[in-house]
């Protein structure tokens with residue numbers, strides 16, 4: 001088995017291993033050398049930069065995240081000045097997902113949490129080497145957008161734990177640190193990295209599918225391209241087709257001028273198709289063709305137009321069930337079900353409720369021109385925490401909005417009596433028992 005694997009592994013690469021723990025350096029060097037790579041070791045960031053500078057050829061950096069002299073992302077940033085496009089694996093025993101997210105955003109290939117399995121590292125090394133140099137390099141060494149600080153300064157901010165934002169990239173703020181949320185975020189970021197793969201977001205209404213779709217776009221190499229969103233349930237059949245594929249002049253009554261559809265408008269970027277489970281049969285056929293051929297034909301048009309679009313689709317329906325009962329095409333299902341990501345209901349990430357509630361409180365108070373209340377009273381927070389939240393994060397947001405409106409303009413905090421009465425009266429046990437995920441994720 002090992003011998004078989006050895007035959008297909010990339011070998012002969014030059015790898016720099018940076019870790020202040022001698023044992024780890026030893027283990028990693030031994031494993032990599034056994035796989036036929038040339039291994040350089042450094043016991044810290046400065047040593048790594050010096051060695052990288054002196055090195056002509058470097059194919060991969062494996063660096064610890066937390067080291068006494070600098071963190072792994074700073075090492076990556078500096079080393080890349082001498083080795084543009086260098087791939088990196090960041091290893092951390094202190095791996096908050098936030099650092100992982102930051103690492104991926106800055107162009108690290110993978111983030112590995114200690115304790116790790118040697119096979120896991122070998123696998124990550126193989127994938128990083130097989131991927132070749134990172135061509136989106138400028139994005140890594142550039143200053144982090146909108147802050148004026150360098151990305152490494154952001155990443156090394158002391159103790160990220162009190163910050164509620166799990167992912168905070170321009171246009172996207174994904175709040176939450178519950179294990180289910182972390183898993184979701186890490187899957188979304190991995191999906192983002194595969195710039196063409198169709199992503200299918202599965203989750204109940206209000207679980208953050210649009211936020212997730214934006215994250216996939218903004219964290220992907222397509223982020224400079226457009227992000228277009230359309231709700232497939234909100235439009236009558238003919239209008240939906242015209243919105244998706246566009247139309248030529250006089251294609252139908254009222255088509256006074258030619259109009260490009262969302263597929264064309266999203267060229268080079270991402271198209272978010274919300275409520276995909278609701279599209280009519282005929283549109284399913286056309287969508288399938290667009291996904292297969294990567295080209296569309298406007299309504300009333302004669303020529304096909306090539307489009308470079310990544311589709312992120314979302315549904316709160318059980319799509320597999322829809323396939324079973326004949327309302328959704330099997331071939332389209334498989335076209336969409338490439339990278340499925342499950343968005344857990346809020347009741348399965350109860351730990352996120354305080355951070356989400358505070359996030360909405362700040363945002364809503366600001367939007368309403370109110371002074372930002374300091375927070376929630378313990379009773380109010382406890383009440384929020386024990387709800388079942390059938391409407392998920394959107395419902396929590398609505399409740400916070402209600403509470404802001406109901407509170408006195410100069411209220412220092414949100415009290416229990418500012419929350420909707422029905423919520424306050426609800427009792428924990430009944431509602432906790434009700435909630436079961438409504439969706440089945442096939443092969444997910």
Ligand SMILES: Nc1ncnc2c1ncn2[C@@H]1O[C@H](COP(=O)(O)OP(=O)(O)OP(=O)(O)O)[C@@H](O)[C@H]1O
Nearest residue numbers: 173174175176204205206207208209210211393394
């Ligand atoms: N993790 C999160 N962090 C911060 N805000 C969030 C998060 N998830 C969702 N939201 C917010 O909650 C609201 C509902 O999210 P969103 O519209 O993305 O849900 P959805 O699953 O698309 O809902 P629907 O299926 O009803 O369209 C939005 O205002 C969104 O900004």
